[in-house]
Amino acid sequence: MLMQLGQFTFGLPTLAFAEMQRQLEWRHADNARVGALPGVQYLGPQSEKITLTGCAVPEIGDRRALDTLRKMADAGAAYVLQDGTGQVYGAYVIESLQQTGSHFVAEGVPRKVAFTLALKQTADAAQVDPAGGADDNASTGQGEFDGWDWWLGGWV
16 A cells, blocks of 8 residues: 555555655745845744655556546545555645556557546545545535445545
């Protein structure tokens, strides 16, 4: 396992990413002063942004993995993000998912899909999906988490 977003696991059986970019920022406000440089006041950290880029190849991973991420994004919920060592990064929402297909077969299906997944940290605990995005009906909130589906890898 490379990383896990809610119940979605990034890895060779599902969807592997090649690069992870973390963007950390801190907010500082300028206070104007007459005849001097402005004073700077520290306001606190900005939401961390994480960008995962990689390539999906149907022979290696789950061809429905990007659809699962899209459904998780459509739900508008936040998901806990942790890496393979168990380090928890916090709760993140999916800001965007960009896909670029190439190497098409005769039926118009891409054999290679490059992707970029943008995540943004949130401090709103009420926004976190307790099912971790494993539920088919996560966007409506009407479904129940099926542990067998998760265990067998049928997250879609």
